[in-house]
Amino acid sequence: MNIKFGIRREDINKWEKRVPLIPSHARELADRYPIEFRVQPSKIRVFSDDDYRLAGIPVEEGLSPCPIVLALKEIPIELIEKGKTYVFFSHTAKGQSQNMPMLKKMMDMGCTVIDYEKMVDEKGRRVLYFGNYAGHAGMIDTLWTLGRRLGVEGIANPFTGLEPTHRYKSLVEAKEAVGHLGAKLVKDGLPPQLDPLIIGFFGYGHVSQGAQEILDLLPVESVRPADIPGLFKGGAGSRRIIYKAVFHEEDMVRPIEAGRAFDLQDYYTHPEGYRAVTEEFVPYLTALVNGIYWTPKFPKYISKAFLKKLYAGAQPRLRVIGDITCDINGSIECTVQPTDSENPVYVYDPIEDKAVTGFAGRGPAVLAVYNLPAELPLESSTYFSGKFKEHVPALAAARFDKPFAECGLTDVLRRAVIVYRGQLAPDYVYLGEFVG
Numbered sequence: 001m002n003i004k005f006g007i008r009r010e011d012i013n014k015w016e017k018r019v020p021l022i023p024s025h026a027r028e029l030a031d032r033y034p035i036e037f038r039v040q041p042s043k044i045r046v047f048s049d050d051d052y053r054l055a056g057i058p059v060e061e062g063l064s065p066c067p068i069v070l071a072l073k074e075i076p077i078e079l080i081e082k083g084k085t086y087v088f089f090s091h092t093a094k095g096q097s098q099n100m101p102m103l104k105k106m107m108d109m110g111c112t113v114i115d116y117e118k119m120v121d122e123k124g125r126r127v128l129y130f131g132n133y134a135g136h137a138g139m140i141d142t143l144w145t146l147g148r149r150l151g152v153e154g155i156a157n158p159f160t161g162l163e164p165t166h167r168y169k170s171l172v173e174a175k176e177a178v179g180h181l182g183a184k185l186v187k188d189g190l191p192p193q194l195d196p197l198i199i200g201f202f203g204y205g206h207v208s209q210g211a212q213e214i215l216d217l218l219p220v221e222s223v224r225p226a227d228i229p230g231l232f233k234g235g236a237g238s239r240r241i242i243y244k245a246v247f248h249e250e251d252m253v254r255p256i257e258a259g260r261a262f263d264l265q266d267y268y269t270h271p272e273g274y275r276a277v278t279e280e281f282v283p284y285l286t287a288l289v290n291g292i293y294w295t296p297k298f299p300k301y302i303s304k305a306f307l308k309k310l311y312a313g314a315q316p317r318l319r320v321i322g323d324i325t326c327d328i329n330g331s332i333e334c335t336v337q338p339t340d341s342e343n344p345v346y347v348y349d350p351i352e353d354k355a356v357t358g359f360a361g362r363g364p365a366v367l368a369v370y371n372l373p374a375e376l377p378l379e380s381s382t383y384f385s386g387k388f389k390e391h392v393p394a395l396a397a398a399r400f401d402k403p404f405a406e407c408g409l410t411d412v413l414r415r416a417v418i419v420y421r422g423q424l425a426p427d428y429v430y431l432g433e434f435v436g
Contacts, residue, residue, distance in 0.1 A: 002036045003396040006066030009042035012073040015166065015341045017046040017377035018130075020070045020087075021392070022385040023055035030056070033393050038066055046377035068395060073371070077105050083421075085112040085400055092418060093118060094295060095434035103419065104435050110422040112400060118416040119391070126206075127412055128387050130373035133380035134324050135210020135291060137165040137372040140174055142211075142322030143181070145345050146287055149319045149365045155191050158184045165375040166341045174376075175217060182218040189239035196231045198223075198243040200285045202278070202301060202331070203292030207324050208246065211289050220244050225251040228284045245281075252278050252301060271298045279306045287320040294331040304333045307350035311363050322367045334363070338370035 007026070010016040021029075026037045037057045041049050049059045063069055064081065071088040080086075080102070090113055092103045106113055116128045140162065147159025158181055168174040190197055199215065201208050221238075223231065225245050250262045253274040267274050276299040282288065288302075302321075310316050323335045334348040336355050346368075347361035348354075359365050373380040394410045402408070404420045417425045424431055 002034045003068065004036045004038065004066040005392070005396070006063030006069045007037060007039040008063060008069055008071045008075070008079075009040040009045065010072055011076065012371075013340055014044060016073055016371060016374050017044050018072055018374055018381045018384070019045060019047055020072055020381075020385065020388055022382055023047055023051045023057060025385045025389045026052070026057050027055040029389055029392050033396060035392065035396050038063060046381055067400070074099060074102055075106075077102055080105050080109055080111065082109045083111065084109075085114065085395075087114040087116070087395065089117055090115045090418060091117075092431065093428065095431060097434070100434050100436070103431070107419055107422050107424070107435065111419060112417065112421055113419040114395075114413060114416050115418050116388070116416070118418065119412050120415055121412060127391075128384065129206055130380050130384060131206030131291075132210035132213075133171075133373040133376050133383065135207045135212070136171060136174075136214055137375040138207070138291070138322050138324035138367070138369070139211035139214035139289060140165045140168075140178065141344060141367050141369065141372070141375070142287055142289055142320055143178070143214075145322065145359070145365050145367050146320045148345070148359045150191075150194075152360045153315070155193065157191055157194070158188065164341065164344065165372075171376050171379045175214070178214055178217045185242070186219055186240055192239065194286060195239045196241075196243055197286045198228060198231065198245060198284055199287045199289060200225070200281065201244065201246045202252065202288065202290045203325075204246055204248060205291065205293065207291030208289070211291055211322075211324065212244065212246070215242065215244060218242055222246070225281055228281055232284070245285075247278065247281075251281075252276060253299060275299060276301050278302065282306070282318060283310060283316055286317050287322065288318065288332075289322045289324065290332050291324045292331060294325065294327055296330075298331065300333050301331045302333060304350055304353065307334055307348070307363065311350050318364055320367065321364045324372060326368045326370055332366075334366055335368050337368070339368050340371075341369060341375055344369045 029035050038060050039052045039057055041059050052059055068085045075086055092099045119127050121127055141164050143159050144162040144164050147157055147162055150157045151160055161181055162177055165174055219241050221241050222244050225247050228245055249264055249267055254277050256273055256275050278301040323332050326338055343357050344367055345365050346355040346357045347363050348366050349361055349363045394413055398407050398409045418428045
């Protein structure tokens with residue numbers, strides 16, 4: 001008997017064009033395993049209805065016959081069906097308040113929730129992610145934002161030649177545009193008032209690596225965070241170079257106890273014993289790209305109180321914060337709201353504690369697009385699908401009618417089960433205080 005999988009259309013916004021399984025991979029799985037697919041029609045999906053039909057995948061509105069539903073983003077509450085297994089980015093594991101009603105409804109309906117983000121190997125490393133593509137799009141958009149912000153200030157600059165990522169037909173085209181920008185930088189240099197131009201990166205994982213891959217298409221020189229102040233001494237900087245500083249944990253925090261040495265494992269285990277020191281470096285940066293994983297147990301790296309002091313006088317060097325991780329009121333406290341590709345940037349005014357859409361105003365321009373990989377839908381969907389297809393046969397073979405301990409899911413999938421048949425899975429019982 002074939003297991004029926006439904007692939008729902010994404011309807012969170014008009015920019016979400018990605019898919020969890022591309023047509024060729026769905027066809028491959030259906031040919032090799034006792035699996036059938038049904039996909040909902042969509043007018044915006046990067047792979048059209050006809051692409052799926054040509055692969056022999058039925059395109060139908062109703063997914064009721066499918067016990068397992070694949071998606072990417074949150075499921076509207078009114079569309080949740082009783083007893084189904086939903087596999088998607090639920091954005092619930094941190095107790096995100098905006099998604100607790102959805103999780104509660106799924107529990108009430110006896111559903112099972114499997115979250116891609118929590119699919120990790122035995123060492124806790126994620127096996128499915130869009131992070132590298134979030135980094136690609138986030139860096140392009142950050143450079144574009146920098147150009148627009150400087151333009152508002154009346155500073156002619158080479159970054160104005162860039163477009164936001166979603167306006168390019170492909171990642172290849174976007175990279176070519178960044179390459180042209182690099183040639184212009186080498187030829188004409190940067191405006192004197194931007195010398196030295198330093199871009200800081202919080203984090204060094206997939207998101208940061210993707211962003212750095214884009215920045216490295218430009219004339220870039222890497223510096224250690226500790227060496228940043230030296231670039232302002234004796235004309236050490238260069239107008240034809242962008243300086244890149246990647247911050248690791250040891251650059252970002254110090255033990256609260258005087259004289260105590262930094263220890264990475266101790267920081268992860270006892271973050272309350274550490275204080276952030278990143279604000280010491282921020283005044284030297286022209287732009288900051290945030291790509292670090294963060295939860296509330298860790299210190300905030302940029303506070304509203306710090307920004308209020310920084311912007312109390314003349315315009316500081318910091319123009320742009322590209323918050324790719326987009327944790328609202330999280331590690332970057334001025335990320336007060338998410339944005340989308342239509343209105344991707346706001347200026348956070350730290351004096352009045354408010355956000356104003358656009359590039360003008362007092363405070364940093366904050367890029368906080370909620371779903372950056374959607375700006376590269378073809379490449380990111382193909383990459384993700386290629387990884388995810390390896391786990392679909394195990395999903396099909398699982399016995400969701402059995403108790404959780406006997407359902408037969410692989411360890412990777414089992415770790416990602418947030419709710420099982422209406423009950424919080426053992427690793428996620430802490431969400432009970434958030435669900436209510």
